[in-house]
Amino acid sequence: MWSGALAIPDDSSTENIVITGFMASGKTTVGRLIASLTERRFVDTDTVIADRAGMSIAQIFELKGEAAFRALEQELCRDLAAERNLVIATGGGMLVNDESRALMLENGFVVCLDTPPELIRARLAAATDRPLAGDWEALYAKRRAAYAAIPTHVDTLDKTPEQLAEEIVARWRSASR
Ligand code: S3P
Numbered sequence: 001m002w003s004g005a006l007a008i009p010d011d012s013s014t015e016n017i018v019i020t021g022f023m024a025s026g027k028t029t030v031g032r033l034i035a036s037l038t039e040r041r042f043v044d045t046d047t048v049i050a051d052r053a054g055m056s057i058a059q060i061f062e063l064k065g066e067a068a069f070r071a072l073e074q075e076l077c078r079d080l081a082a083e084r085n086l087v088i089a090t091g092g093g094m095l096v097n098d099e100s101r102a103l104m105l106e107n108g109f110v111v112c113l114d115t116p117p118e119l120i121r122a123r124l125a126a127a128t129d130r131p132l133a134g135d136w137e138a139l140y141a142k143r144r145a146a147y148a149a150i151p152t153h154v155d156t157l158d159k160t161p162e163q164l165a166e167e168i169v170a171r172w173r174s175a176s177r
Helices: 027-038 045-053 057-064 066-081 098-107 117-125 136-148 161-175
Strands: 016-021 041-044 086-089 108-114 153-155
Touching (some): 016 027, 016 098, 016 161, 027 041, 027 086, 027 161, 045 057, 045 066, 057 066, 066 098, 108 161, 117 136, 153 161
Parallel strands (some): 016 086, 016 108, 041 086
16 A cells, blocks of 8 residues: 655755666656655656657657667766756666666666566557567567666566555665665
């Protein structure tokens, strides 16, 4: 049950809380809940990239190509790593880039959401707006090592977004003590 018991403002740490993980692992939903628990500003990187480009992520891929999207992603990562007190949900590929991952790890508490492939498959089957959803299995295998290089992981299986948010806030609080 959603207790809200952790909704106590805490300014003991100003480092960003960064939620990453594969497509459809719930990053945005969980990130929003964490922002509300910690009374911080929430930033979804895909939303900012789409705003900056004046078009949807699918349109960026279609009209400008993946390399252009990755360049925008890296630029935004540098901008956000220079800020404080944010809760950030990244696009699934953002921290696969070594430089971006190192930057976020240096400047924030980074959590990788681990979601089993069966769940990803079911969620992506319902998605229409993810340009890389078609070949997700190859991507999932290819990215394993990059995600594994993130020290903090949370298993999402059988947990509600609220439970995940509470677990991550608790881990962040004990890590930043
Ligand atoms: C991508 C994931 C997407 C989005 C873009 C590329 C990826 O975000 O950034 O389509 O490379 O994994 P979500 O993880 O929120 O779907």
